[in-house]
Amino acid sequence: MKYDRITHGSLDYCLYRYGRSKTLFRGPRPDFERPYCMFLGSTETFGKFVPLPFTRLLQHKLNMPCANFGALNGGVEMYLKDPSVLLASASVRVTVIAVSGAHNLSNRFYSVHPRHNDRFIKPSKILTTLFRDFDFGDIHYTRHLLATLSEADNIRFGIVIEELKAAWTARMKSLLSKIEGRIVLLWMADQPPTDAKAEYSAGDIRHDPVFIDQSMIDDLSPLVTKVVECVPSADARETGVEGMIFAPAEAAAAAEMPGVAFHAEVADALADVLCEMV
Secondary structure (H helix, E strand, O other), X not given: OOOOOOOOOOOOOOOEOOOOOOOOEOOOOOOOOOOEEEEEOOHHHHOOOXXXXXXXXXXXXHOOOEEEOOOOOOOHHHHHOOHHHHHHHHHEEEEEEEOOOOOOOOOOOEEEOOOOOOEEEEEOHHHHHHOOOOOOOOOOEHHHHHHHHHHHOHHHHHHHHHHHHHHHHXXXXXXXXXXXXXXXXXXXXXXXXXXXXXXXXXXXXXXXXXXXXXXXXXHHHHHOOEEEEEOOOHHHHHHOOOOOOOOHHHHHHHHOOOOHHHHHHHHHHHHHHHOOOO
């Protein structure tokens, strides 16, 4: 499915491009002539199926433009390769970076699409040597790749995970070094960050942000102004897909996304922090 195609019954995301970027961002397009806040992240920040994502809610709370540069299935890989977005950060009051998974980035074992970071492009010689008995021909997405590798051999899979975690930390540090001004690191997930695990399984791949643990967040915290942790309340969980807009065929996907109530909670948590910075 192409996410920029509006289907019957689905939400109009008012997609737009910024500068020379080839990535489609969530609109409406903000007023870039005024001081503004910038938001980087993946599908959660984009606000898939949510009429008013937390970025739009914050725009009203802060009374200033909020540029949602969250991209469907994007990650740190996309931002490091998109000079338009990095140039945009030069004139912002505050940049909020939502933590994305470690699976959607190129590394020593495999490469991903430069914009659609969830798409697996090809394995490296190191990975094909490590998994000599594995056929990569039918793999098109990173989650599918990792789930299949985890079932093949947990020990070799652990080697891949350690590489992904190290690559993610290094890329995040690189991204943070390229952004001027104040930075807020946002954890927006169903559960708080956990301690590092000795072993990972296919089940861990279903939980976003994939493979990110507390030690990795702690490693980045000295490089940002503030870390904000948002986990949905019991009330937000109970609302489910209430208020979300999607086509009937998208119901299962919508149930996996942060809902309207959770976006409102994230907006409230960030407003308390950003009001002191802008």
